Amino acid sequence: MTTYDAGDVTLEKVRDFVWEIPKQGDMRVPARVFASEALLEEISDDKTLEQLRNATQLPGITKYAICMPDGHQGYGFPVGGVGAMDARNGCLSPGAVGYDINCGVRMMTTSLTYDDVRGREQELVDALFANVPSGLGGGGIFEGTIGDVEAILADGVEWALRNDWAVTEDLEHCEDEGKRPDADPSAISQKAKDRGKNQVGSLGSGNHFLEVQRVTDIYDDGVAAEYGLEPDRLVVLIHCGSRGLGHQTCNDYLRRIEKTHAGMLDRLPDKELAAAPAGSQLAEEYYGAMCAAINFAWVNRQLIMHRTRQVFEQVFDRDWRDMEMHLLYDVAHNIAKKEHHQVGVDADGEVVTDDEHAVEYETRELYVHRKGATRAFPAGHEEVPSAYRAVGQPVIIPGSMGAGSYVLSGGERSLHETFGSTAHGAGRLMSRTQAKNEYWGGDVRTDLREQNQVYVKAQSGATVAEEAPGVYKDVDEVVRVSDALGIGDRVARTFPVCNIKG
């Protein structure tokens, strides 16, 4: 058997791109890393594997804990992690969702081509930067009352539609049509609502951004046509989440779980894995709060997208409908969702890790936690919006400012291998502190403009240094692994034209 020695951990090769940490010690299930050897080497470089092993100790975790090809060290649960917990006797973990509930990505297609913007990139990036709030204390596109925040939490993108920030087709191209039915605004604290009311329609900082891109490569003509992607066309990619409202909600529940379920927490190796037992009052409340924060994040991205349409109208002096600025799709990559999945079981009814050991299949209701991982349901799945059901759910994987981003479609193998999930980005390689030592924001910006024709504008030069292309893994390799595994299939690649960030 081929093994990979990663210091304290030895991984066994299951097959190409699939590595397993066998169950041992306090692990409830094995852990699997879906990566090439080159990516595994990077994943082994920090505490990712230790955090992955810790994640296998969460109650009710089913089959195996998963690390995606872009996995890296996070807090508690690794980034690029997927854990499916039994919804009857398992748990729901705010730590395994992350602070930025429904951090995610949406892509808008247009009928403009690269030639339409060439020579005007600076004008466009300036206009976007002036009109889309970003950075610390940048305010929001919409600043309302607590009552407005509660309506957003309850109704999601329907609120945006009522207030002329959306059109009906936007809802049809968003997961759950932009509204989580289980949302409970009363489960969100006053503090969280206070933080949210001035941040509706704002990017924030860190790795969040808005990017105008051009389509450079098409890998699947048929699916690309269904998604509205054509070579050389401009698209807009928006990456952000639920802002202070989501961050506060995560902390509120971590603390409440610590006080209420100390016994379960004491048995876990990292306090940040804090989990509420499935069926408990707190699990129900957190689920309602998380779903409400999901709605808030969808509205946040919706307002930024709609404002972008207005900016394009100013810059190009045309109606946005004439420029065919349509939402392709919106994907969440920090989320837990109650989903039904088939799992293989052996003769004793125990869940098995590989199909060849299954004597039959059972459908289980699971809380699928995806922290830095994207849902990637294949063609035919009933939860894929009808617009894309024939070809599979669009998956959007952003790369760095100097690399391509990808559009994938949910792969046929995703349900068997990864509870219907794939990667979410390039994954960080270098710490922020090291990045600031190695790069200077001004140089990074100049290099991108002169060498790659990418126009970057940011509130903070330090953010540009921290997000320099060199701090990220090779997104091409991440996507190659996803495609080879059949969990997310390559459809198209894009390259940045303009980028704004906090």
Add this chain to the structure above:
Amino acid sequence: MSFELREHTADVAVEATGGRLGELFAAVADGLTAAQCDDVPAGVGDRFELSVRSESRESLLFDYLDELVYERDVRGVLPADHDATVTAAADGTWRVDASAHGVPFDAVDAREVKAVTYSEMTVEETDDGWRAYVVFDV
């Protein structure tokens, strides 16, 4: 009292020391400020006060830092130049009485820390006083 920003792949960690617990807390908070801004101007904005009570030393540090992030967002200022006093109450709870300089956002080139985390959090007594390690989500 002092702090250092430590390496963390995606986020930022602060390691701090202090002779007394209050000094330790203020040093970690200064680290939180440094994680958001390289160069904080002196003498801009007003000081504000905050008090937090919690069930343990560790949770008090968590709640104190969480409160600072909250105050940042609702006041629209970057809290800097921290001062803190930590006391133990007879009922076993802990309390921090703190103040910070609220530097208006438009006076700084700052970026956002999303939240304090419990991951790898350490608050320990050493020969010289206290040491803490805290990871912040960026």
